[in-house]
Amino acid sequence: MNTPTMNIQTIDLVWQAGTIIRNFISKPKDIHFKGEIDLVTSADLAVEEYLKRGLAELFPDYTIVAEESADISSGKAPARAIYIDPIDGTTNFAHDFPFVAISVGAFRDGQPEWGIVYNPYNDELYHAASGQGAYLNGSAIGVSSTEVFRQSLLATGFPYSVVESPQRRRLLLDVLDRVLQGTQGVRRCGSAALDLCFVARGVLDGFYEWGLKPWDIAAGIVILQEAGGRVSDTAGRDHDLFTDGIIATNGHIHEALHQCIASATRTP
Ligand code: IPD
Ligand code: CA
Ligand code: CA
Ligand code: CA
Numbered sequence: 001m002n003t004p005t006m007n008i009q010t011i012d013l014v015w016q017a018g019t020i021i022r023n024f025i026s027k028p029k030d031i032h033f034k035g036e037i038d039l040v041t042s043a044d045l046a047v048e049e050y051l052k053r054g055l056a057e058l059f060p061d062y063t064i065v066a067e068e069s070a071d072i073s074s075g076k077a078p079a080r081a082i083y084i085d086p087i088d089g090t091t092n093f094a095h096d097f098p099f100v101a102i103s104v105g106a107f108r109d110g111q112p113e114w115g116i117v118y119n120p121y122n123d124e125l126y127h128a129a130s131g132q133g134a135y136l137n138g139s140a141i142g143v144s145s146t147e148v149f150r151q152s153l154l155a156t157g158f159p160y161s162v163v164e165s166p167q168r169r170r171l172l173l174d175v176l177d178r179v180l181q182g183t184q185g186v187r188r189c190g191s192a193a194l195d196l197c198f199v200a201r202g203v204l205d206g207f208y209e210w211g212l213k214p215w216d217i218a219a220g221i222v223i224l225q226e227a228g229g230r231v232s233d234t235a236g237r238d239h240d241l242f243t244d245g246i247i248a249t250n251g252h253i254h255e256a257l258h259q260c261i262a263s264a265t266r267t268p
Contacts, residue, residue, distance in 0.1 A: 006106065006114035006129050013054040014102055017047045018120035021087065021100065025121065031094055038160040039090045044068055047086035047102060055082055055104070062106065067215045075242050082106045083218035083241070088117075089191035098122060103193035105218025110240060115219030117193045126197045126219075128226035134200050143229045143249075144202040149256035152205035154179060155187045155195040159211025172210070175264040179208075182260045196220025199248055200227035206249035206257050208234065214241040221248070230254045234261055 021043055030042040048066045055064055063078035067085050085103040087093050093100045098121035105115035114129040126141070128134035134141050146152050156176065162169050179186055187204070189195060192212050198204040200223045218241060221231050232238065234245035236258040247257055 006116065006127070010055075010058060010104075010114075011116060011125065011127055013051065013058070014104055014116045014118050015125060017050050017054075017086075017102055018118050020046050020050060021093070021102070021120040024093075026096055029094055035160055037091075037163060039094055040068060041087070041090065041094065043093070044087045044090055048084060051084050051086065051102070051104065055084070059106070065214060067213065070215075072214065072242070077107065077110060077214070077241060080106075080108050081214075083215040085193060085215040088193040088216060092190045097190065099189045099191050099194055101191050101193045101197075103215065103219045105215075105220070105222055107218055107241065112218070112222040112225060115222035117197050117219050117223060119194060126200065126223050128200075128223040130222065130226070132226065134223045134226035136197075136201055141201040142227050143200060143224075143251065144205050145252070146205045146250060147252040149182055149253050149260070150184065152183050152253045152257075153185050153187070153203075154183055154257070155189060155198065155204050155207045157188055157190065157192055157195065157209040157212075159209075161211060171264075175208075175261055178260050178264045179257075182256075192216040193220045196224050196248055199229055199250065200224040202227075202250070205253050206247070208245075208247045208257065208261060210234070210245045212244075212246060217241065217246060224248055232258065234258070236262075 024043050048068050062080045062082045065083050083105050088103045089100040102118045106113040116127045118125045195207045230251040231248045233243045
């Protein structure tokens with residue numbers, strides 16, 4: 001039997017799911033708290049349900065792993081999985097800070113298959129499938145050519161759990177201090193999926209973060225790799241979706257970023 005792959009119908013499903021978010025732009029949101037600063041809104045839940053139903057029909061052989069309903073405590077990836085983050089950047093969404101994305105990525109036997117990341121605020125849609133290149137609104141994209149670490153612009157993020165652990169916070173700040181001293185600047189925009197896509201389209205040169213979950217990064221990894229970028233864990237080894245810590249770059253500055261992080265006295 002032929003395994004279905006991502007096509008225009010899949011892209012359309014994600015775009016349609018964006019209507020749910022678009023309807024809430026500049027309107028009051030129904031916000032619930034999963035933790036002190038960890039939010040979820042009724043839009044997250046509605047997008048997730050919409051995508052789960054649509055993707056189950058399009059990809060019946062895949063296990064759907066979605067942020068607001070999945071249990072990934074086993075730490076094991078299903079053989080064929082579609083990872084859904086219904087709103088990556090929920091805090092941004094709650095404030096209408098327009099860096100928000102729906103992220104849907106498929107992996108098979110640990111290998112990236114395809115990914116779609118869509119920002120309903122500015123209608124930018126990224127997609128990629130293994131071996132077929134990466135695209136932004138249908139036009140091919142590629143990573144930057146920056147080779148000098150000092151001239152690179154990076155992004156990072158901080159997990160919600162950072163507020164609960166002064167020790168972890170100190171460690172992340174140690175790393176940030178090193179990176180700030182070594183580069184042209186660091187951005188913290190609030191959506192890991194879009195951070196990866198910004199490296200893929202060449203406006204950022206690299207990204208690193210700890211504490212991310214498979215649904216934050218599955219789609220972005222496919223898009224970045226197809227755009228010519230490189231992904232590893234923070235020790236510079238092969239990254240798998242359940243690893244805590246990711247480095248994602250244009251390839252040229254990868255080793256320099258890895259060394260910079262490693263040079264921090266203690267890493268998280
Ligand atoms: C968060 C975003 C953010 C990252 C956090 C994630 P959410 O996802 O990707 O950029 O720094 O670690 O949890 O909760 O908005 O889907
Ligand atoms: Ca997320
Ligand atoms: Ca989310
Ligand atoms: Ca969340």
